[in-house]
Amino acid sequence: MNIVVLVKQVPDSGAERTLSSQDFTVERASASNVINEMDEYAIEEALKIKEAHGGEVTVLTMGPGGATESIRKALSMGPDKAVHISDDALHGSCAVATSKVLATALGQLGADLILCGAESTDGRVQVLPHMIAERLGIAALTGARKLTVDGSQLTAERQTDEGYEVVTAATPAVVSVWDTINEPRYPSFKGIMAAKKKPVQALALSDLGVDAGEVGFAGATSQVLEFAKRPPRSAGTKITDEGDGGTQLVSYLATEKFV
Amino acid sequence: MAEVLVVVEGSVKKVTLELLTIARTLGSPSAVVFGDVDQAKLAEYGAEKIYVAEASDYLVAPKATVVASLVRQKQPAAVLLGSTQEGKEIAGRLAVKLDNGLLTDAVEVAADGTATQVAFAGSTIVKSKVTKGLPIVTIRPNSVTPEPSAATPAVEQVTAELSEADKLTKVVERVTETKGSRPELTEAGVVVSGGRGVGNADNFKLVEELADLLGGAVGASRAAVDSGFYPHQFQVGQTGKTVSPQLYVALGISGAIQHRAGMQTSKTIVAVNKDPEAPIFELADYGVVGDLFKVVPQAADEIRKRK
Numbered sequence: 001m002n003i004v005v006l007v008k009q010v011p012d013s014g015a016e017r018t019l020s021s022q023d024f025t026v027e028r029a030s031a032s033n034v035i036n037e038m039d040e041y042a043i044e045e046a047l048k049i050k051e052a053h054g055g056e057v058t059v060l061t062m063g064p065g066g067a068t069e070s071i072r073k074a075l076s077m078g079p080d081k082a083v084h085i086s087d088d089a090l091h092g093s094c095a096v097a098t099s100k101v102l103a104t105a106l107g108q109l110g111a112d113l114i115l116c117g118a119e120s121t122d123g124r125v126q127v128l129p130h131m132i133a134e135r136l137g138i139a140a141l142t143g144a145r146k147l148t149v150d151g152s153q154l155t156a157e158r159q160t161d162e163g164y165e166v167v168t169a170a171t172p173a174v175v176s177v178w179d180t181i182n183e184p185r186y187p188s189f190k191g192i193m194a195a196k197k198k199p200v201q202a203l204a205l206s207d208l209g210v211d212a213g214e215v216g217f218a219g220a221t222s223q224v225l226e227f228a229k230r231p232p233r234s235a236g237t238k239i240t241d242e243g244d245g246g247t248q249l250v251s252y253l254a255t256e257k258f259v
Numbered sequence: 260m261a262e263v264l265v266v267v268e269g270s271v272k273k274v275t276l277e278l279l280t281i282a283r284t285l286g287s288p289s290a291v292v293f294g295d296v297d298q299a300k301l302a303e304y305g306a307e308k309i310y311v312a313e314a315s316d317y318l319v320a321p322k323a324t325v326v327a328s329l330v331r332q333k334q335p336a337a338v339l340l341g342s343t344q345e346g347k348e349i350a351g352r353l354a355v356k357l358d359n360g361l362l363t364d365a366v367e368v369a370a371d372g373t374a375t376q377v378a379f380a381g382s383t384i385v386k387s388k389v390t391k392g393l394p395i396v397t398i399r400p401n402s403v404t405p406e407p408s409a410a411t412p413a414v415e416q417v418t419a420e421l422s423e424a425d426k427l428t429k430v431v432e433r434v435t436e437t438k439g440s441r442p443e444l445t446e447a448g449v450v451v452s453g454g455r456g457v458g459n460a461d462n463f464k465l466v467e468e469l470a471d472l473l474g475g476a477v478g479a480s481r482a483a484v485d486s487g488f489y490p491h492q493f494q495v496g497q498t499g500k501t502v503s504p505q506l507y508v509a510l511g512i513s514g515a516i517q518h519r520a521g522m523q524t525s526k527t528i529v530a531v532n533k534d535p536e537a538p539i540f541e542l543a544d545y546g547v548v549g550d551l552f553k554v555v556p557q558a559a560d561e562i563r564k565r566k
Binding site (some may be wrong): 013014017018019024037038094095096099121122124125126127128129130131133134135137138139140141142143145158159160161162163164165166167168169170173178179180220221222223224225226227228229230232233234235236237238239240241244245246247248249250252253254256258259 | 318319320323343344345347348350351352354355356358359360361362363364373377378379380381382383384385386387388389390391392424427428429430431432433434435436443444445449473491492497498501505506516517520523527528529531535540541542543544545546547548549550553554555556557558559560561562565
């Protein structure tokens with residue numbers, strides 16, 4: 001099975017993150033950038049499927065030159081190769097344009113199964129898997145907490161607010177996964193060394209036949225007008241329980257009309 | 260006045276009523292429903308029209324096809340959806356079908372379509388606008404207080420021809436995992452969450468008891484979920500649900516960034532933790548340093564006494 005995993009490099013959600021004051025895009029230059037955590041679960045799932053059913057695993061990333069670091073990290077977990085779409089004209093791309101670029105690349109790669117994280121920690125938009133499926137006219141099984149592959153038949157448990165849904169489709173398909181699906185492996189030393197030699201194909205917009213005017217700021221379908229930092233929350237009253245902490249807590253809740 | 264489509268992707272929820280409340284400020288609200296839903300509730304909150312499409316057993320895509328067809332026919336001023344998994348997914352497909360912009364996780368929409376969004380775990384407020392097509396905006400639950408405004412909606416049956424691509428993913432089973440009579444986590448006015456400090460799955464009864472006394476939902480930190488204390492769909496945080504209730508009670512939760520990302524826009528935050536240095540106290544309006552197994556039962560007794 002030809003499996004492609006979408007990997008996004010994002011600013012570390014554990015560190016300070018901001019938008020650029022110049023063009024309101026996510027500030028990446030000064031940030032500590034990492035693989036979007038949820039994507040590691042997608043890589044793990046891809047590797048498990050390859051181990052059980054054979055095939056090849058390709059990492060696909062759209063992002064600036066600096067994303068190479070995350071691609072090598074992804075490869076060190078075990079995928080066979082990577083494709084890196086990078087082009088200055090992509091800066092400022094909205095979700096709609098991003099889905100167009102990724103879908104075009106995926107079409108060229110001829111993927112049977114496209115795996116990705118359910119959301120990225122920077123945008124948390126959650127729309128790309130369905131956008132890609134819509135563009136390619138293929139199935140989408142999103143928010144999976146469990147995935148079973150039986151030949152070309154896919155069955156996933158899709159987590160919902162009420163519980164879960166069992167959804168089925170045949171390949172080709174896009175499957176997005178939550179972090180409940182597996183436990184990603186740590187790259188081995190051997191894996192890290194091997195990753196340095198794995199092929200990473202660089203693609204520019206011209207290689208994909210996508211016009212620069214359809215992406216980036218030129219083709220954006222939405223625009224950030226302004227942004228501001230929320231004032232940080234400040235600590236309120238802190239008491240130490242000396243036998244009546246519960247009662248005092250309820251007194252506070254009563255003052256605030258919650259009881 | 261132009262119509263504003265409010266997409267009701269499943270049953271009528273609290274966020275649906277919030278969407279209708281916002282829609283009234285932008286135009287004339289028209290609800291789009293799939294199958295049999297509580298139409299009286301939609302009328303109570305100001306739906307002037309209800310478009311009824313058939314429910315299907317295929318995932319997401321048919322709903323987007325129905326909404327896209329309505330957008331083409333009715334030329335609405337905007338499309339509003341809940342910022343739920345399915346609401347966002349419909350919005351995404353809709354944006355591609357119409358080659359239109361979309362904005363997710365809005366907490367406010369101005370009359371000119373400018374949306375206020377919360378980004379980076381609640382640390383940043385962003386104002387954005389769709390610049391291509393009509394505003395397609397998903398609204399975070401608990402963004403506004405739903406306000407009733409009775410209307411007598413005209414009900415119209417709608418059909419849209421589904422393509423083969425709409426029927427690729429089939430829902431073969433829907434399983435409800437019990438949350439009892441508690442409110443939906445993202446919509447609840449009160450959320451009581453437990454963390455690693457709760458110790459084990461059995462002890463979560465204490466968290467549930469306090470939640471029930473306060474009429475709230477139960478949440479859990481990632482540490483608690485990873486340890487198997489509570490199911491993942493109740494996880495609050497960066498890799499779980501984002502909640503913004505009136506009251507958030509954190510029990511035995513240290514307050515790692517991972518967790519704060521999902522709850523720091525709550526109006527009032529209360530924490531109980533035995534570690535006085537726990538970061539959760541930095542954002543708690545009221546904190547109790549103490550053993551939650553003593554503090555929580557005492558608090559529960561006190562609430563019962565006052566009732």
